[in-house]
Amino acid sequence: MAYTVKEVFKTLQGEGAQAGRAAVFCRFSGCNLWSGREDDRSRAICQFCDTDFVGTDGVGGGRFQSAEALAQAIEDAWAGAGRQRFVVFTGGEPLLQLDQFLIEAVRRRGFEVAVETNGTVEAQPGLDWVCVSPKAGAPLRQSRGNELKLVYPQVGLDPATVAGLAFEHFWLQPMDGPRREANTVAAVEYCLQNPRWRLSLQTHKLIGIP
Numbered sequence: 001m002a003y004t005v006k007e008v009f010k011t012l013q014g015e016g017a018q019a020g021r022a023a024v025f026c027r028f029s030g031c032n033l034w035s036g037r038e039d040d041r042s043r044a045i046c047q048f049c050d051t052d053f054v055g056t057d058g059v060g061g062g063r064f065q066s067a068e069a070l071a072q073a074i075e076d077a078w079a080g081a082g083r084q085r086f087v088v089f090t091g092g093e094p095l096l097q098l099d100q101f102l103i104e105a106v107r108r109r110g111f112e113v114a115v116e117t118n119g120t121v122e123a124q125p126g127l128d129w130v131c132v133s134p135k136a137g138a139p140l141r142q143s144r145g146n147e148l149k150l151v152y153p154q155v156g157l158d159p160a161t162v163a164g165l166a167f168e169h170f171w172l173q174p175m176d177g178p179r180r181e182a183n184t185v186a187a188v189e190y191c192l193q194n195p196r197w198r199l200s201l202q203t204h205k206l207i208g209i210p
């Protein structure tokens with residue numbers, strides 16, 4: 001199985017319950033809810049994406065011909081420091097490409113394995129951390145996991161409709177873009193009124209790291 005990867009880089013997880021933790025991010029190319037082309041954004045199911053996941057031209061990106069080759073690139077990006085290895089598979093939509101071979105290859109190298117998914121594809125077994133970020137108008141097929149991170153607000157996705165699902169943590173993450181400040185105020189207000197929900201800020205953007 002070959003993998004198409006936009007970028008592989010080490011940074012701190014910026015969001016959710018693992019925020020602040022060193023991680024290698026493996027960002028797969030491609031998504032099932034948007035082509036990634038700006039011309040298509042207004043017709044996409046997911047229209048607010050903050051990420052370039054098109055092609056393979058990012059730092060450490062490329063087409064990897066095997067799970068071993070990609071796992072080796074992830075280990076190289078971690079660069080030493082043996083303990084507490086952590087990889088976050090994201091995208092684009094990672095569950096379109098992440099398979100058992102790759103999960104096992106990084107686990108053999110001592111990594112805890114996390115995924116950031118839109119929840120439209122069921123996750124493989126063997127993941128240590130599943131973050132689902134549901135999208136209005138898209139089917140939710142992965143409806144359990146460690147954290148549910150709802151980008152807020154989304155027309156057609158009331159947090160109350162997913163608050164009963166089987167997750168340990170429920171986050172509202174203000175939608176970045178032209179209305180970020182107003183969205184942050186609205187998310188704070190929602191969390192004050194609905195204490196099951198906590199605020200997730202994109203802390204990497206606040207401090208200017210990837």
Ligand SMILES: C[S@@+](CC[C@H](N)C(=O)[O-])C[C@H]1O[C@@H](n2cnc3c(N)ncnc32)[C@H](O)[C@@H]1O
Nearest residue numbers: 048049050051091092093116117118133175176
């Ligand atoms: C770029 S997505 C990739 C993973 C997967 N496709 C997904 O949507 O969960 C990574 C995370 O960023 C969030 N995100 C994307 N655009 C955002 C925005 N404009 N503001 C806040 N969070 C955003 C997503 O909801 C998701 O939690």
Ligand SMILES: Nc1nc2[nH]cc(C(=O)O)c2c(=O)[nH]1
Nearest residue numbers: 012013014015090116204210
């Ligand atoms: N630092 C950092 N943390 C992140 N958490 C989720 C991200 C993503 O794009 O999936 C992300 C990202 O792009 N950068």
Ligand code: SF4
Nearest residue numbers: 031034046049092118
């Ligand atoms: S589902 Fe995720 S990667 Fe795809 S367009 Fe939406 S935020 Fe971006």
Ligand SMILES: [Mg+2]
Nearest residue numbers: 050051090210
């Ligand atoms: Mg991001």
